[in-house]
Amino acid sequence: MSVGDAVARLPRPLLVVVDFDGTLSEIVSDPAAAVPTPGALQALARLAGTSGITVAVVSGRRLADLRRLIPIPGLTLVGEHGAAWDGVSVDRPAGYDEMAALLDGVAARHPGAWVEAKELSLVLHTRAVEDESAVVADAARALAGHPEVTFGKRVVDVGFVAVDKGLAVAELRSRCAADAVFFAGDDTTDETVFAGLGPIDVGVKVGPGPTAARFRVDGPREVVTLLEQLRE
Ligand SMILES: [Mg+2]
Incomplete structure (x- = not known):
């Protein structure tokens, strides 16, 4: 099955989660210079406004970074690989x-x-x-x-607490009682998510490298195309 066919069959309520660097943005040598690929913010905003779909970005970045890069109301942002959640303040860890x-x-x-x-x-x-x-x-x-x-x-x-993106996505899934999850990510830290997906979920590895994901696309442009298809 192609990734497009799998996306078309996803039931709702649906949780859509994407990584940021290398997934919504091209990798650049200075992380401060990274920007969303053309069309990414528009696609996320339209999805976030679609009934039956919850949209989240789970990234290694600081929450403040994510808020600046992805200024979309109604989107859930999770930073630092699942350690930092919107509205939850945590003390600086020991050590x-x-x-x-x-x-x-x-x-x-x-x-x-x-x-x-x-x-x-x-x-x-x-x-x-x-x-x-x-x-x-x-x-x-x-x-x-x-x-x-x-x-x-x-x-x-x-890190200082046992978190990973897989745990973060599991938490998001239970919060919105989703029947299925779409996830796209490019890095080794995204593998904890792919490993936790079920048979009707859709996991998409972005770019080269070994992966447990069922599907693969070349880069952020293809991710934007999938985000547009998810809404249809
Ligand atoms: Mg990444």
């Missing part, structure tokens, strides 16, 4: 400052690497580093024993 210092030490040894301090997690960005495998190995050594570490595309995410 945060020590971990920030440790990651700063790793970044200082690899020109181009930098640490992003989010509300509830830390990210080591390695996109601009010449020898990425060296900084990843260094980070892996420094972080050995810390339970919440995810190695993504040119990022090392360090």
